[in-house]
Structures are given as structure tokens and as C-alpha cells.
Amino acid sequence: MKIFDHFKDNADYIKAIYSTSLAYLRDYSPEIFLSESEYYDNFGYGNCYGLTNSSVQCELATADFNLKSVPYKKRLVWHFKEFCCKTGAHGIPMISRAQNKYYRTIWVLLFLGCLTMLYHNAESVLDKYHRNEKIVDIQLKFGNLNPYKASLATDVDVIRRMLTAFDGALNKASRIISSNINQRKQRYAGTVEKAQKASMFEPGYSKYICDDSIDTKRECEGEKHKYEKPKNNREKCICAFDRSTKDAWPCYRDFYWSKNICQKCDSGAFCERVLTMNMTGQQNSSIPCICAPSGVFCVAYNGDSDIINIWEYLTDGQSAEDSTFVEAMGFDGMTDEVAIVTKAKENIIFAMAALPMKDRQRISTTKRELVHKCSFNGVACDIDHDFLTHIDPNFGSCFTFNHNRSMNLTTLRAGPMYGLRILVYVNESEYMPTTEATGIRLAIHDKEDYPFPDTFGYSAPTGYISSFGLRLGCYRSCFQQLVLKDCHCGDPRFPVPPGHKHCKATDPAARLCLYKRTNELGELNGSFHCRCQQPCKQSIYSVTYSPAKWPLRSLNVQLGICNGTSAECNRHYKENSAMIEVFHKQLNYEMLTESEAYGYRIIYLSIRKFIGRFWRTAWPMCGINFLTCCEFIFLLCETAYMSAQYNYILWKKKEKAREFDNHNNLL
Structure with missing residues (x-):
């Protein structure tokens, strides 16, 4: 070297x-x-x-x-x-x-x-990865539009007090509106105008106490309990009420009174039924009335006017609850009936959120009471095992079909015959006074998604066959975290994390805090800000709805539990039942699958390719x-x-x- x-x-x-x-x-x-x-x-x-x-x-x-x-x-x-x-x-x-x-x-x-x-x-590649960009089996949940049974819900002290305050607020609002009207709409038309001006009797609801097992048409003791408010519709009866003397007699169950055409009515609105016709075959007069089961006692009534509640008239519609409770319920100063009903629904949600799940499930509808018949893909369902009970804050007990994640219930054919068909019975007599429509609420969602039937649901009314055709097509959690932080309790309309509780219905401070936080959602420049990213994988179902009247008179099959004739059962189920069909409209459905555009593998290949x-x-x-x-x-x-x-x-x-x-x- x-x-x-x-x-x-x-x-x-x-x-x-x-x-x-x-x-x-x-x-x-x-x-x-x-x-x-x-x-x-x-x-x-x-x-x-x-x-x-x-x-x-x-x-x-x-x-x-x-x-x-x-x-x-x-x-x-x-x-x-x-x-x-x-x-x-x-x-x-x-x-x-x-x-x-x-x-x-x-x-x-x-x-x-x-x-x-x-x-x-390299910085741009990492930034693209952190943006989580996207490349662009069904589960069914349904429940009664009426969340809880009126006969059982009124046993809850807060619910009973809230409904009393609710009735008082409605009556107060009605009196304010009535005071602005110069003349009240006449109760009777045509030939009963004179009789109405001198009317002493009118039909009115009262509380009754009687034993239907002894005599189904036995007279009820409405006079004795006219100051008491019925707990539910089953305790209501109709009495001939005199406003001047405040007498309520005679009293019978509402369905025993029959609508008729009376021949004439006296000044006290006491009427006689039409028994004969004149020589020309025409009736002497046609005054609408309702008659007691005996057929002798009739009262003029055209069937269009509202029947008064005797206990409200006698108590002047005043609520027996104190002003503090009324204020906590949010009824203080409210004069709009629609707003009062909405507030009452919210109060029920708050009150029920404080109860244990077992109690809420007990006073709500059971799956056997709601679902009478069911078939899927042409095969009968197992109601006890195929439906999972879920307590929803708005609709009480809801029932989820195809809930098992380890076992999917699928159909290979399109059309209503091969989808899910269920006969539901809602029992309108048990409806709460805040429920405005009869029917069920249905939501279709993926098994990985938490269902919100109040927002992403469809209503199916009674008396119709409702067909739902399917095609596959955060802020709540973030808001709940904000409420838990500021109000130290959660909104009962949404679930809360373990270790936290919902706000109490009787706590005015918590209700006011929740009200303020809710209003911030609608403010453009409010302090409420959430960054909710789209999920990496999501299934979207587009639903088409088509109703048809149900059942028809020609339908002679046995519907549920009914001991009457075919015509009587059809009429009963038309008022209390609905047929629901959920099926695939077509087998060649479209599915948009979202997946991450930049994962670990892509970012490694991008960096290696670049270098x-x-x-x-x-x-x-x-x-x-x-x-x-x-x-x-x-x-x-x-x-x-x-x-x-x-x-x-x-x-x-x-x-x-x-x-x-x-x-x-x-x-």
C-alpha cells in the first residue's frame, strides 16, 4: 500500500x-x-x-x-x-x-x-392517513307507540302526580282559549237547537265502581265517585250529568250506551227513541241521541262534541299538585295544548328513567301481549326466543328481531311472503293520555348500530297492513358527555355510561341545566362543538312504506284471541291491531361498503414507493x-x-x- x-x-x-x-x-x-x-x-x-x-x-x-x-x-x-x-x-x-x-x-x-x-x-402521507378518508344482516326493532300501560303506570307516584298536573294544565289552557271565544259552538244541530238552550242533561265521564262479572249491564255508581279521577279508561263510565244540580245519573259503561235517533227531546234534553213512523214512512224528527241499555232513558247528543269530564268540571279543572311540582314539570305558564302534551311526554321519560329496568318492563307491554302471530321466510317464528326485549326511553318495551350476532336469520327470496310478517295488538284501552296515535314504531338498523326509533323509525297505524320494503343502502353521545359534565346527570332520552345516573324529573335545577344545554344545539355560534367521524364500516337501509286497510270483512280467519263473531273480531282488531310486513323488495340490492382509504399497509407501500x-x-x-x-x-x-x-x-x-x-x- x-x-x-x-x-x-x-x-x-x-x-x-x-x-x-x-x-x-x-x-x-x-x-x-x-x-x-x-x-x-x-x-x-x-x-x-x-x-x-x-x-x-x-x-x-x-x-x-x-x-x-x-x-x-x-x-x-x-x-x-x-x-x-x-x-x-x-x-x-x-x-x-x-x-x-x-x-x-x-x-x-x-x-x-x-x-x-x-x-x-412523508408528512403529507401521514396527514392523509390520519384523515381516515373513506372509499366509498339487518336487525328489526319495533315497539308500541304507547310506552306504558295506563293502569300500571298510574301506580307510580311521580307519574300519577304528573298526569294530575297535566290535566290541570290542559283545563287551564282550555279555559283561556274559551274566554276569547264570544259564543261557544252549539252542541246540537237543526231541530235540537231549542232543546240545547234549555238543556239540563248531557253525557259526561265519571269514575265507576261495579262488578262486571255479576251483570254486564249493571248500573254503575258514578254519582258516588264523580269527584274522583279514573286511573284509566277501564274505570270510566258515562253518566247523564246536570250542570245546575251537579247530579250524575244514570251511569253505565261507555260501550253500553248506544247511539240512536230520537223522536223528540224536552227542555231538559231528555229524549224519546223513534219507535214508529208516520203514514208516509218518514220519521217525525231526527234528533241524535244516546240511550242507556234499558232503552228508555236517552240524552240528546250529536256525537261530535267532546264529552266533559265530570270530576274536572266539579273541581274547576284545578290541579291538586303544588306550584313547585308544576314548575318542575314545566307546565307553569303554558297555554298551548300541543306544547303541554309534548312536555308531558318528556316528563314521562324523566320519571321512568328513575325506575329500575325491571319495573319499567313490568308496566310496559310484554312481547306476548304485543306480538300475537309471526312468520319469517314462510316459517312460524318462536316469539319467546326470536325477539329480544329492549327498554327504550320513548317507547317503553321494544322488541328486536334477528338480534343474535352469532346466528343470522336470512331470506333468499324477495317479496312480502318471504320476509317478516307479524300481527301486533296494541290494546287502545291501556293507552296513556299523552299518546296521540295508535300503532307501533318500527326501526331497521344494523346489528352493530344502536337503534333510535324516535328519529330513524317508521310508524305503522292500526287498522292497516303496513309493508316496508328494504334496499341496502354521535352527536348524541357527545351531547350526553357534555350534559354529564355540566349538569352532573344524564339526559334520560339517551343511555348513560356505567356509574352515572339520569336527571330526576322532580329536580328543577337539573331540568333547567338540561334545557340550556339542549338549546345550545340549535345555536349557530354556540359553545357546543363535537367532531363526529363517520364509521369505517356502515350499512344503510333505504325503506319504502305502503299501507292498506286491514282486516277486510272477507277475512274469516281467527285473529288472535277474540271470542266474538267474525264481524265483531274484525272491528275489534281494526281498532287495536296492525299487520306488519318487512321484506326485501329485490334480491339484486345495492350495497355501498365503506373502508379506510389509508391504512397501515397503504402508508407503508406509499413511503416505500416514494423512497x-x-x-x-x-x-x-x-x-x-x-x-x-x-x-x-x-x-x-x-x-x-x-x-x-x-x-x-x-x-x-x-x-x-x-x-x-x-x-x-x-x-
């Missing part, structure tokens, strides 16, 4: 060390040998490592010598320069081989510019690829190892020197 090529004359080098060119032939004398520091620093040996001559570089790269004998700084310089010569990155060797500082500066700037572009591209292709193709002077990255990693590791080893040896020398000094001091 030509390690002295950088000297013009090798004799000059020998002379500089041994004074004469023949001095090295003299006898060995240790005093004339140079130290390591003098050898490398004072006389410049090793400067060849700074040369850029290719022959010298190759000799250095293949030299067989011990690097540990080289000083630490020189060793680092040699290590970095060796890397510059051997690396596969095109720009770095050009930096080490530059003939002057200007040429070297140009290559350094080019290489730094390419590194900057690499950084920005391997972008740099080699667009900027050949860099030529960075995966192996080049590995070279830099090994360079860092080797440099770190060399530094650690040098510091460790230096530390050991200092320790030995300290021990030696201590030993000398002891001596």
Missing part, C-alpha cells in the same frame, strides 16, 4: 524523523521512537485519510490495520469518510469526492433540498432506497457504539489513575 505517496520524496519523511536517511540503520534506541500523538498529529501521518485521490481511498478502504490504535477523533473521521465512499446514495459520494469547497457546497445543497422534499412528502421510485427516477443524484436507509441506520449504530466504547475506556483509565493515586497517598 502506498501510504507515503502524499510526500514528494520518501527520503524527506525519513530525514524528518531520524535526522538522516541512514539513521534507521543504527542500533535500536527506544528514545528515538515517536509517540502515538507525535506520529499522527505533529508529523502529519494520516493526512492521507483526507485525500480524495481514488487510489489512496481504495487503499485505505482495503487496508489491513487495527483501528483501535488510531485516536478517537481520527477514527470517527475515517468512519464517516468510509461511509461516504461506500454508500449507495448517489449524492453523498459526490460530496466526499468534491475537488473544492464550492463544488462540495453545491452537492450539499442539492442533497438537503431532496431531503426536504422527502420530509414534506424507492421517486428518488431514483426524479432525482438520480440521490438514489435513496430501502437498503440506503438501512445503511444510515447501521452508521448511527456503529457511531454510537464507537462513542460508547471510547467513553468507557476513558472512564476506566481515569478509575485506574485514581486508584493509583490513592495507593501512592497511602504509602
Whole structure:
């Protein structure tokens, strides 16, 4: 190896060390040998490592010598320069081989510019990954529009008090509206106008106490209980009520009174039924009336006017509840009937949220009471196992079909005959006074989604066959977290996390806080801000709805539990039942599947593609690829190892020197 090529004359080098060119032939004398520091620093040996001559570089790269004998700084310089010569990155060797500082500066700037572009591209790839961009078995839940049975819900103290306040608010609103009307709409038309002006009797609802098992048409004791409010429709009866004397007699169940056409009515609105016709075959008069089961006692009534509640008239419609409770319920100052009903529905949700799930399920409709018949794909359902009970804050007990995630109920044929067909019975007599329509609420959703039938549901009325055709087509959680933080209780319309409770219906402060937080949702510049991302995978079902009257008179099959004639059963189920059909409209449905556009695999391929292709193709002077990255990693590791080893040896020398000094001091 030509390690002295950088000297013009090798004799000059020998002379500089041994004074004469023949001095090295003299006898060995240790005093004339140079130290390591003098050898490398004072006389410049090793400067060849700074040369850029290719022959010298190759000799250095293949030299067989011990690097540990080289000083630490020189060793680092040699290590970095060796890397510059051997690396596969095109720009770095050009930096080490530059003939002057200007040429070297140009290559350094080019290489730094390419590194900057690499950084920005990698940053854009990571940013695209964090944006979570998207590339663009059904579950059925239904429940009664009436959330709870009136006969059982009124046993709850808060519900009973709330309904009393609700009735008082409605009566107060009615009186305010009535006071602005100059003349009340006449109760009777045509020939009963004179009779109505002098009317003393009118039909009115009262509470009754009687035993139907003894005599189904027995007179009820409405007069005795006329000041009491019935708990439900089953305790109501119709009495002939006199406003002047406040008498309520006679009283019978409402369905025992019959609508008739009376021949004449006296000044007290007492009427006689039409028994005969005149010679021309025409009736003497046609006054609408209702008659008691005996057929003798009749009262003028046209069937269009509202029947008064006797207990409300006698108590002047005043609520028996204190003003604090009325204020907590939100009825204070309300005069609009629609708003009062809406507020009452909300109060029921709050009141029921405080009850245990078992109690809420007990006073709501059971699956056997709601679902009378069911078939899926032409096969009868197992009502007890195929339907899962779920307590919804708005609709009470709801029932989910195809709820088992480990077993899917599927159909391979389109059309209503091969979908889900259920006969439901709602029992209108048990409806709460706040329920405005009879029927059921149906929601279609994916098994992974939490259902919200109040928002994403469809109503199916009674007396119709409702067909729902299917095609596959956050803010609530965020809002609930805001309410829990500010109000220290949750909105009962939404579920709460474990360890938290819903706001109480009788807590005015919590209700006011919840009201303010709810209003913030509608404000454009409000403080409520949530960032709700779309789910990575979601199934959307588009539903078409078509109703038809049901059942027809020609339908002579037995519907549920009915002991009457076919006509009577059809009429009964027309008022209390509905037939629901849920099916696929077509088998070639469309499905839009959303998946992440940038995952771990894509981001790895993008970075590798950019490093391997972008740099080699667009900027050949860099030529960075995966192996080049590995070279830099090994360079860092080797440099770190060399530094650690040098510091460790230096530390050991200092320790030995300290021990030696201590030993000398002891001596």
C-alpha cells in the first residue's frame, strides 16, 4: 500500500524523523521512537485519510490495520469518510469526492433540498392517513307507540302526580282559549237547537265502581265517585250529568250506551227513541241521541262534541299538585295544548328513567301481549326466543328481531311472503293520555348500530297492513358527555355510561341545566362543538312504506284471541291491531361498503414507493432506497457504539489513575 505517496520524496519523511536517511540503520534506541500523538498529529501521518485521490481511498478502504490504535477523533473521521465512499446514495459520494469547497457546497445543497422534499412528502402521507378518508344482516326493532300501560303506570307516584298536573294544565289552557271565544259552538244541530238552550242533561265521564262479572249491564255508581279521577279508561263510565244540580245519573259503561235517533227531546234534553213512523214512512224528527241499555232513558247528543269530564268540571279543572311540582314539570305558564302534551311526554321519560329496568318492563307491554302471530321466510317464528326485549326511553318495551350476532336469520327470496310478517295488538284501552296515535314504531338498523326509533323509525297505524320494503343502502353521545359534565346527570332520552345516573324529573335545577344545554344545539355560534367521524364500516337501509286497510270483512280467519263473531273480531282488531310486513323488495340490492382509504399497509407501500421510485427516477443524484436507509441506520449504530466504547475506556483509565493515586497517598 502506498501510504507515503502524499510526500514528494520518501527520503524527506525519513530525514524528518531520524535526522538522516541512514539513521534507521543504527542500533535500536527506544528514545528515538515517536509517540502515538507525535506520529499522527505533529508529523502529519494520516493526512492521507483526507485525500480524495481514488487510489489512496481504495487503499485505505482495503487496508489491513487495527483501528483501535488510531485516536478517537481520527477514527470517527475515517468512519464517516468510509461511509461516504461506500454508500449507495448517489449524492453523498459526490460530496466526499468534491475537488473544492464550492463544488462540495453545491452537492450539499442539492442533497438537503431532496431531503426536504422527502420530509414534506412523508408528512403529507401521514396527514392523509390520519384523515381516515373513506372509499366509498339487518336487525328489526319495533315497539308500541304507547310506552306504558295506563293502569300500571298510574301506580307510580311521580307519574300519577304528573298526569294530575297535566290535566290541570290542559283545563287551564282550555279555559283561556274559551274566554276569547264570544259564543261557544252549539252542541246540537237543526231541530235540537231549542232543546240545547234549555238543556239540563248531557253525557259526561265519571269514575265507576261495579262488578262486571255479576251483570254486564249493571248500573254503575258514578254519582258516588264523580269527584274522583279514573286511573284509566277501564274505570270510566258515562253518566247523564246536570250542570245546575251537579247530579250524575244514570251511569253505565261507555260501550253500553248506544247511539240512536230520537223522536223528540224536552227542555231538559231528555229524549224519546223513534219507535214508529208516520203514514208516509218518514220519521217525525231526527234528533241524535244516546240511550242507556234499558232503552228508555236517552240524552240528546250529536256525537261530535267532546264529552266533559265530570270530576274536572266539579273541581274547576284545578290541579291538586303544588306550584313547585308544576314548575318542575314545566307546565307553569303554558297555554298551548300541543306544547303541554309534548312536555308531558318528556316528563314521562324523566320519571321512568328513575325506575329500575325491571319495573319499567313490568308496566310496559310484554312481547306476548304485543306480538300475537309471526312468520319469517314462510316459517312460524318462536316469539319467546326470536325477539329480544329492549327498554327504550320513548317507547317503553321494544322488541328486536334477528338480534343474535352469532346466528343470522336470512331470506333468499324477495317479496312480502318471504320476509317478516307479524300481527301486533296494541290494546287502545291501556293507552296513556299523552299518546296521540295508535300503532307501533318500527326501526331497521344494523346489528352493530344502536337503534333510535324516535328519529330513524317508521310508524305503522292500526287498522292497516303496513309493508316496508328494504334496499341496502354521535352527536348524541357527545351531547350526553357534555350534559354529564355540566349538569352532573344524564339526559334520560339517551343511555348513560356505567356509574352515572339520569336527571330526576322532580329536580328543577337539573331540568333547567338540561334545557340550556339542549338549546345550545340549535345555536349557530354556540359553545357546543363535537367532531363526529363517520364509521369505517356502515350499512344503510333505504325503506319504502305502503299501507292498506286491514282486516277486510272477507277475512274469516281467527285473529288472535277474540271470542266474538267474525264481524265483531274484525272491528275489534281494526281498532287495536296492525299487520306488519318487512321484506326485501329485490334480491339484486345495492350495497355501498365503506373502508379506510389509508391504512397501515397503504402508508407503508406509499413511503416505500416514494423512497424507492421517486428518488431514483426524479432525482438520480440521490438514489435513496430501502437498503440506503438501512445503511444510515447501521452508521448511527456503529457511531454510537464507537462513542460508547471510547467513553468507557476513558472512564476506566481515569478509575485506574485514581486508584493509583490513592495507593501512592497511602504509602
